[in-house]
Every structure is written in structure tokens, then in C-alpha cells.
Amino acid sequence: MSDIKKFMYLNRRAPYGTIYAWESLEVVLIGAAFDQEVSLIFADDGVFQLVKGSDTSESDMKNFMPTYRTLGDYGVRHMYVDRASLAARGLSEDDLIEVAWEDYETEEEVDNIVEIVDTDQAAKLMAESEVVFSF
Amino acid sequence: MSDIKKFMYLNRRAPYGTIYAWESLEVVLIGAAFDQEVSLIFADDGVFQLVKGSDTSESDMKNFMPTYRTLGDYGVRHMYVDRASLAARGLSEDDLIEVAWEDYETEEEVDNIVEIVDTDQAAKLMAESEVVFSF
Amino acid sequence: MSDLFTVNKSPFEKNSLEAAIKFSLAGSSILMIEDGVYGAMKGTAAEDMVKGAMSDRKVYALKSDLMARAIKDDRVIEGIEVIDYAGFVDLVEANDKVQAWV
Amino acid sequence: MSDLFTVNKSPFEKNSLEAAIKFSLAGSSILMIEDGVYGAMKGTAAEDMVKGAMSDRKVYALKSDLMARAIKDDRVIEGIEVIDYAGFVDLVEANDKVQAWV
Amino acid sequence: MKLSVQVNEGPYQHQASDSAYHFTKAALEKGHEVFRVFFYHDGVLNGTRLTTPPQDDRHVVNRWVELAEKYDLDMVLCVAAAQRRGLVDEGEAERNGKDATNIAPQFRISGLGQLVEAAIQSDRLVVFGD
Amino acid sequence: MKLSVQVNEGPYQHQASDSAYHFTKAALEKGHEVFRVFFYHDGVLNGTRLTTPPQDDRHVVNRWVELAEKYDLDMVLCVAAAQRRGLVDEGEAERNGKDATNIAPQFRISGLGQLVEAAIQSDRLVVFGD
Numbered sequence: 001m002s003d004i005k006k007f008m009y010l011n012r013r014a015p016y017g018t019i020y021a022w023e024s025l026e027v028v029l030i031g032a033a034f035d036q037e038v039s040l041i042f043a044d045d046g047v048f049q050l051v052k053g054s055d056t057s058e059s060d061m062k063n064f065m066p067t068y069r070t071l072g073d074y075g076v077r078h079m080y081v082d083r084a085s086l087a088a089r090g091l092s093e094d095d096l097i098e099v100a101w102e103d104y105e106t107e108e109e110v111d112n113i114v115e116i117v118d119t120d121q122a123a124k125l126m127a128e129s130e131v132v133f134s135f
Numbered sequence: 136m137s138d139i140k141k142f143m144y145l146n147r148r149a150p151y152g153t154i155y156a157w158e159s160l161e162v163v164l165i166g167a168a169f170d171q172e173v174s175l176i177f178a179d180d181g182v183f184q185l186v187k188g189s190d191t192s193e194s195d196m197k198n199f200m201p202t203y204r205t206l207g208d209y210g211v212r213h214m215y216v217d218r219a220s221l222a223a224r225g226l227s228e229d230d231l232i233e234v235a236w237e238d239y240e241t242e243e244e245v246d247n248i249v250e251i252v253d254t255d256q257a258a259k260l261m262a263e264s265e266v267v268f269s270f
Numbered sequence: 271m272s273d274l275f276t277v278n279k280s281p282f283e284k285n286s287l288e289a290a291i292k293f294s295l296a297g298s299s300i301l302m303i304e305d306g307v308y309g310a311m312k313g314t315a316a317e318d319m320v321k322g323a324m325s326d327r328k329v330y331a332l333k334s335d336l337m338a339r340a341i342k343d344d345r346v347i348e349g350i351e352v353i354d355y356a357g358f359v360d361l362v363e364a365n366d367k368v369q370a371w372v
Numbered sequence: 373m374s375d376l377f378t379v380n381k382s383p384f385e386k387n388s389l390e391a392a393i394k395f396s397l398a399g400s401s402i403l404m405i406e407d408g409v410y411g412a413m414k415g416t417a418a419e420d421m422v423k424g425a426m427s428d429r430k431v432y433a434l435k436s437d438l439m440a441r442a443i444k445d446d447r448v449i450e451g452i453e454v455i456d457y458a459g460f461v462d463l464v465e466a467n468d469k470v471q472a473w474v
Numbered sequence: 475m476k477l478s479v480q481v482n483e484g485p486y487q488h489q490a491s492d493s494a495y496h497f498t499k500a501a502l503e504k505g506h507e508v509f510r511v512f513f514y515h516d517g518v519l520n521g522t523r524l525t526t527p528p529q530d531d532r533h534v535v536n537r538w539v540e541l542a543e544k545y546d547l548d549m550v551l552c553v554a555a556a557q558r559r560g561l562v563d564e565g566e567a568e569r570n571g572k573d574a575t576n577i578a579p580q581f582r583i584s585g586l587g588q589l590v591e592a593a594i595q596s597d598r599l600v601v602f603g604d
Numbered sequence: 605m606k607l608s609v610q611v612n613e614g615p616y617q618h619q620a621s622d623s624a625y626h627f628t629k630a631a632l633e634k635g636h637e638v639f640r641v642f643f644y645h646d647g648v649l650n651g652t653r654l655t656t657p658p659q660d661d662r663h664v665v666n667r668w669v670e671l672a673e674k675y676d677l678d679m680v681l682c683v684a685a686a687q688r689r690g691l692v693d694e695g696e697a698e699r700n701g702k703d704a705t706n707i708a709p710q711f712r713i714s715g716l717g718q719l720v721e722a723a724i725q726s727d728r729l730v731v732f733g734d
Contacts, residue, residue, distance in 0.1 A: 003724055005723070005724055007723070010471065012391065012473075012474075013283075014280050014283070014305045014308065014339070015338075015339070016304070016305070016335075016338050016339065016489060017278070017279075017280070017304045017305030017488070017489050018305075018487060018488050018489070018604075019486050019487050019488075019645065019688075020612075020645065023644065023645055023684075023685065026684060026716060027644075027716050027719060027720065030715065030716040030717050030720060031716075031717075031720040033717065033720075034717070034720050034721070034724060036720075036724065043391065043395065044282065044283065044387065044391055045280050045282055045283050045305070045308070048280075048308070048339060051339070051340045052340060053340035053342065054337075054338055054339065054340045055337040055338065055340070056337070056338045057337070058333065058334035058337055058338075058354075059334040059335065059337065059338045059492070059496075060492070060496075060532050061338060061489075061492065061531075061532065062528075062530055062531040062532070063338075065340075088282060088314065088315040089282060089308070089311070089314050089315070090311055090312060090313030090314040090315075090317070090345075119394055119395065122395060123394075123395045123396060123397050124397065126375070126395060126471065127375055127397050127400075129469070130468075130469065131469065131723045131729055132375075132469060132470075132471045132472075133723070133729070133731070134471060134472040134473065134474060134731045134733065135733075138594055140593070140594055142593070145369065147289065147371075147372075148385075149382050149385070149407045149410065149441070150440075150441070151406070151407070151437070151440045151441060151619060152380070152381075152382070152406045152407030152618070152619050153407075153617060153618050153619070153734075154515065154558075154616050154617050154618075155482075155515065158514065158515055158554075158555065161554060161586060162514075162586055162589060162590065165585065165586040165587050165590060166586075166587075166590040168587065168590075169587070169590050169591070169594060171590075171594065178289065178293065179285065179289055179384065179385065180382050180384055180385050180407070180410070183382075183410070183441065186441070186442045187442060188442035188444065189439075189440055189441065189442045190439040190440065190442070191439070191440045192439070193435065193436035193439055193440075193456075194436040194437065194439065194440045194622070194626075195622070195626075195662050196440060196619075196622065196661075196662065197658075197660055197661040197662070198440075200442075223384060223416065223417040224384060224410070224413070224416050224417070225413055225414060225415030225416040225417075225419070225447075254292055254293065257293060258292075258293045258294060258295050259295065261273075261293060261369065262273055262295050262298075264367075265366075265367065266367065266593045266599055267273075267367060267368075267369045267370075268593070268599075268601070269369060269370040269371065269372060269601045269603065270603075276600075278489075278490070278493070278602075278603075278604075282387070283386060283387060284385060284386055285384070285385060303493055304489045304490070304493060305489075334496070354500075355496045355497055355499070355500035356500050356503075356504060358497055358500065359497065359500050359501045359504055359506065362475075362477070362501075362598050362600060363475045363506075363598075367598060367599075368598055368599070368600050368601070370600070370601035370602065370603060372482075372601075372603040372604055378730075378731075380619075380620070380623070380732075380733075380734075405623055406619045406620070406623060407619075436626070456630075457626045457627055457629070457630035458630050458633075458634060460627055460630065461627065461630050461631045461634055461636065462634075464605075464607070464631075464728050464730060465605045465636075465728075469728060469729075470728055470729070470730050470731070472730070472731035472732065472733060474612075474731075474733045474734060484614075484646065484649075484689065485688070485689065486688045486689065487645060487646045487689075515617060516614065516617045516646070519614075519649070519689065519690070522689075522690035523690070523702075524690035524691070524692045524702050524704065524706060525687065525688060525689060525690040526687040526688075526696075526700040526702070527687065527688050528684075528687075528688075535690075554658075557655065557656040557657065557658075558615070558616045558655060558656075558657050558658075559614065559615065559616065559617075559649065559652075559655060560649070560652035560653075560654035560655040560665075560706060561654070562654045566656075570656040572653075572654050572656070574654065574704040574705060574706055575704060576654060576690060576704055576706050
């Protein structure tokens with residue numbers, strides 16, 4: 001069991017302007033095969049990654065927003081969002097996508113694993129992780 | 136004479152962390168062959184490019200600081216530095232290199248073409264240029 | 271004599287928009303592209319700065335970049351003109367030159 | 373439980389240092405590398421922020437990056453420890469993990 | 475209007491190359507002349523024929539190639555930037571003893587003077603970067 | 605201590621690859637084990653053998669190659685990132701119909717799982733990026 005680690009993916013960049021948000025997601029998707037305890041945290045401009053309603057039809061870029069909604073199926077257990085980062089950007093919980101999660105063995109279900117946290121709590125969550133991937 | 140344009144090179148990045156400062160200098164050096172009216176302006180972290188005393192002996196990077204001192208020989212007539220950017224970084228004129236300039240035809244000499252300007256003046260100088268290269 | 275300033279960075283991450291405003295003369299135009307369009311959003315910590323600039327500068331934002339970032343028309347600060355790439359080209363033509371503030 | 377935060381961006385250009393301070397617990401270590409070492413300079417607009425962080429966090433700066441940027445020892449904020457790459461490795465070992473704040 | 479465009483970042487990592495492409499295309503469609511597209515810094519990486527992006531994403535390199543074919547666009551990769559980043563044509567391979575090339579069709583490698591000349595000859599220089 | 609290092613930027617444009625190199629070298633010289641160096645995003649561009657930097661500058665690619673030779677370092681380029689950016693070995697050339705390769709010796713192309721595995725197997729993961 002010592003091979004199960006607490007992974008935290010730290011996302012601080014806006015989507016589309018750079019590829020980091022999308023290539024970070026690709027790690028999360030691939031990482032699902034490794035059965036770790038996986039959380040994502042969105043802070044600073046990273047909170048923009050979860051805003052619903054993205055439309056790339058006129059920019060000819062791949063719209064990867066739908067992928068976030070499926071993360072529950074890829075073993076992601078928590079998606080934390082920094083409250084202060086949201087507020088500075090004029091955003092609220094209503095602007096964000098919801099991500100459902102289900103444990104197929106225990107049939108435990110969670111409607112939405114996206115959770116808004118205070119900065120102190122965010123800091124603690126990162127400190128309690130064993131690996132922080134930065135993008 | 137309509138082929139003589141007023142060129143302004145706008146430098147807003149610190150040296151070494153990225154290559155922009157150095158590759159910007161390379162354009163200035165090559166551009167000397169084209170006999171334009173050339174000025175450089177340093178604002179925001181770009182002012183760090185002119186701080187004297189750089190020592191790359193322990194970082195194994197090319198030290199391109201000496202090149203700035205030779206710019207007078209490459210047809211650069213003015214090197215402007217934004218005063219507010221200096222102040223925010225705890226720097227003063229004494230921290231900056233000096234760059235001499237000489238007109239070999241008229242024998243006009245200038246001891247130092249590095250000039251500290253206010254933000255308003257910097258804005259005007261850029262507005263009066265015909266091409267602004269951004270790095 | 272008027273210039274177009276392009277800004278492609280989020281105002282929450284980098285100081286490009288602030289710098290472009292500071293170094294642009296009254297009468298200039300500022301065009302937000304890429305992550306720069308976050309500066310066009312209502313209700314953010316950058317709104318006052320943008321509105322201040324709009325008193326004597328014209329501010330534009332690129333439509334396809336707003337759309338990709340889910341910034342609908344009703345979230346865009348009033349007075350900011352939303353344009354497409356053809357409009358971007360027209361702006362370049364209408365101004366004396368373009369300065370990229372990256 | 374203590375973490376090492378690396379910061380490689382100038383505090384005047386990007387908010388990485390500010391964010392690293394905000395999201396680090398008391399007892400954490402912050403290591404400035406690359407353009408991040410500008411945060412170690414005395415007399416700048418970022419000095420108060422850095423000194424504030426130093427009340428309950430340890431701050432380090434990488435020597436070779438200070439040297440390249442002409443930041444001599446007497447310009448470094450007192451209390452910031454200047455280390456080389458071997459010291460960087462030791463810090464990584466001494467802390468539970470490393471978080472890169474780019 | 476006679477335009478030149480400078481591209482400072484490579485494909486995919488930053489949006490700069492996308493923006494530059496859409497802008498250049500829009501200018502050409504409006505009938506403006508594009509004197510030159512100059513690829514500098516990591517921008518030279520737009521000129522490799524070795525990319526294979528995912529099928530559901532845009533092909534940044536091929537888009538430039540097709541635009542150049544359609545409008546006879548002059549696309550120049552800076553030689554100094556290309557050497558640092560491993561962008562090679564036949565001539566560069568020979569000069570630097572490289573056993574392969576990776577340049578895409580329609581691109582050519584040349585000196586920084588081509589950027590300065592573009593700035594002189596064009597009514598506007600538009601820069602896209604990070 | 606068992607370390608892994610992640611490099612997110614290409615050579616020269618950003619200092620990240622320099623920092624990662626000096627850090628990795630220092631760790632090896634202190635006797636630590638480096639489980640893997642994983643190159644992601646533009647970091648894959650560190651693995652091209654086609655660069656020819658100026659004679660008075662460091663050779664970022666060759667430095668990595670020499671370090672790997674000396675310490676038998678496992679240097680992995682992410683395949684998805686490499687495909688987007690035109691970094692190709694023999695296998696990739698065959699799979700994607702490319703007529704050339706540009707990978708440098710000592711590097712290998714593999715999947716993102718190698719990064720996740722490195723994070724699991726190592727005591728520390730150290731990330732260098734922009």
C-alpha cells in the first residue's frame with residue numbers, strides 16, 4: 001500500500017493562452033491508471049479553467065472543457081477552487097462547471113466534487129499532499 | 136530618404152531568465168547595417184538589462200552585458216530608461232552602465248546616451264517612433 | 271498620431287495591461303487578445319483600471335478569444351468594442367503603428 | 373511537515389512570489405531562482421512583502437542567479453540565505469516535498 | 475496596406491502562433507499585401523515538418539504552409555534562432571554537419587536582416603509573442 | 605534520496621532547462637539517485653540533435669547527453685508533447701510517416717505514464733518550468 005500517494009495537481013494558468021492547462025489534464029487522465037489518491041486545485045488564473053460556456057468554434061482550437069466534467073471517472077476525488085482567486089475575477093460558484101463522482105464498488109455518489117475553499121485551507125491541502133504537480 | 140525610419144526597441148524583460156533580452160540585442164546589432172534612426176527604451180523589468188556588474192561565471196550562460204556598452208558603435212543614438220520602473224526596483228542611475236557615442240563624420244561625441252526619462256516622456260518617445268519592436 | 275497597443279496577458283497574472291495603459295497616450299487604442307481578454311470582464315479586480323483607461327482611450331477585445339474563455343457579451347465591460355480578426359486588421363490600418371505589450 | 377516552494381519569476385512582472393507566500397504554511401521554505409531572485413533585492417517595491425513572509429518562513433536565493441543579475445551580497449535583504457545548487461539539493465532533501473510556483 | 479508579421483513563439487505551447495495565423499489570413503483575405511512573416515525566438519519551431527498533432531486538434535504548421543501556398547507568402551525563419559533550437563534546412567545541415575533536416579515546405583531560413591528589412595519596407599509590423 | 609526531475613521548457617528561450625540541468629548534476633554529484641528526468645511541454649525540445657548554438661554559448665542539448673552518459677540517466681520525452689512539437693525518433697517516424705528523425709542520443713520517447721510512475725517511485729519530484 002506504500003505505493004499509493006496523495007497527488008495534488010496545482011493549476012494556476014488560464015486555458016487556451018498557453019497549453020499548460022490542457023497538457024496538465026492529459027497527465028491526470030493518464031495518471032488514472034495508477035490508482036493514486038488524486039486531487040486538483042485551481043488558484044489564480046487557474047480558476048478560469050472551470051468556467052462553463054467555453055466556445056472555441058471561432059478560434060479553431062480544441063475545446064477541452066468537456067474533459068473536466070469527466071474527471072470523476074478518472075479517479076479524481078476532489079477539485080478545489082481558491083475562493084479569493086474567484087472573487088478577484090468577479091466569479092462565483094454559479095459560473096463553474098459541476099463534476100460528478102461515483103465509487104462503482106461502494107456505489108457512493110457525489111453530485112459535485114468541485115469545492116470552493118479558503119486560501120488557508122488550500123495551503124493546508126497542498127501541504128498534506130505527497131506530490132504536487134505544477135502547471 | 137523615405138527609407139529612413141525611426142526605430143524603437145522596447146525592452147520589458149529581465150535578462151537571463153528568458154532569451155528575449157539577448158535576441159533583441161541581436162536584432163539591434165544586425166539592424167545597424169540598415170542606417171535607421173535607432174533608439175532603445177527600457178521599462179518594467181527591462182531596466183535590469185542595464186544594471187552593471189553581471190557575472191555569469193557560475194551559471195554557465197553567455198554574459199551579454201558587455202554588448203550593451205558597444206551599442207553606440209552600432210548606430211544606437213538613444214537609450215531611454217523609465218524612471219518609475221527603476222524606482223520600483225530600488226535602482227538609481229548609479230547602478231546602470233554608461234554607453235558612449237561618437238559621430239565619426241562630425242566628431243560629435245556623447246559620453247553617455249543612457250538617459251532616464253519620466254513615463255510621460257517615454258510614452259511620447261514611443262508614439263513618435265515609426266516602428267516599435269517588442270521583446 | 272495614434273497607436274494601437276495589443277495586450278495578450280491576463281491582468282491578474284502579469285502587468286502587461288497596466289503597463290500598456292501607463293505608456294499609451296490619450297487617444298490610443300488598446301486591443302485585448304488571447305488571455306488579455308480577461309481584462310474585458312465586468313466585476314473583476316482589474317475593472318476600475320480598465321474603466322479609467324477608457325476615459326480617453328478606446329478599448330477593444332477579440333471576439334473569438336472572449337468566446338473560448340466563456341466571456342459572454344453581458345459580462346463584457348460596457349464601452350469595450352468586441353471585434354473579429356477582420357476588425358483587428360482594420361484597427362492596424364487605422365492606427366499609425368502597432369505596439370505589442372506581451 | 374514542511375515544504376519547499378521554488379519561485380522563478382520576477383515579483384514585478386508576475387504574481388508567483390506573492391502566490392507562493394500566500395499558499396505556503398508557516399515553517400515553509402521559499403527558494404528564489406532564475407528571475408525570482410529579484411525578489412531578494414533590498415529597497416524594492418517587493419521588499420515589504422518578502423520581509424513579511426520571513427517572519428515565519430525561511431527564504432533562500434540561488435547564488436549563481438543573483439550573480440548573473442548583478443545582485444551583490446550587500447543588496448540582498450538581510451536574513452535571506454544565499455545557497456548554491458548543492459544547497460538547493462540539500463533543501464529538497466530536508467523538506468517533505470517541492471512545489472514549483474512558476 | 476503592406477504588412478509584416480513577427481511570430482515569437484512556437485506552436486501549441488502559446489497561442490501567439492494561432493493569433494498570428496488568424497491575423498495574417500484575415501489581412502490577406504481583405505486584400506492587404508503581406509510582405510513577410512518572420513519567425514523569431516521559439517517562433518522558428520513553427521517551421522518543422524515533423525509535427526503530428528492529435529487528429530482532433532488544429533495542425534498549426536500545415537495551416538501556415540497552406541496559407542503560404544495560397545497567397546505566395548514569404549515565411550522566414552531566423553537563422554540564429556533556428557540554430558539554437560534545431561531547425562534545419564539542406565544548407566544548414568551541410569554547414570553544421572547535421573544528418574537530417576526538419577524544415578517544412580514554404581519556409582526558408584535567413585538572417586535577422588530580413589526582419590529589419592520587413593520593418594522598413596512595410597507600412598506596419600505586427601508582433602505576436604508571449 | 606531518490607529524485608525525479610520534470611523539465612517543461614525548451615532550450616535557450618527560458619532558463620528552466622539550465623536550472624534543471626545544474627540541479628540534476630548537483631544531485632548526482634552528491635550521490636543521490638536520479639530515477640528519471642522527464643521532459644514535458646516544450647521541454648521535449650531539449651532532446652533534438654539538430655541544434656548548433658553559437659560557439660561562445662553553452663550547448664544545452666549536449667550537456668544533457670553528456671550527463672546521461674556519465675550517470676546512466678533515464679531521460680524521457682513525453683510522446684504526446686513530442687508529436688505536437690516535431691520531436692521524432694525511429695519508431696515515431698515510422699508510425700507517423702515522417703522522413704527524418706531528430707532525437708538526440710540518450711533520450712527516449714515514451715508515454716506520460718512515465719512521469720506518473722516517476723512521481724510514485726521517487727522521494728521527490730522537482731519541476732522546472734516557465
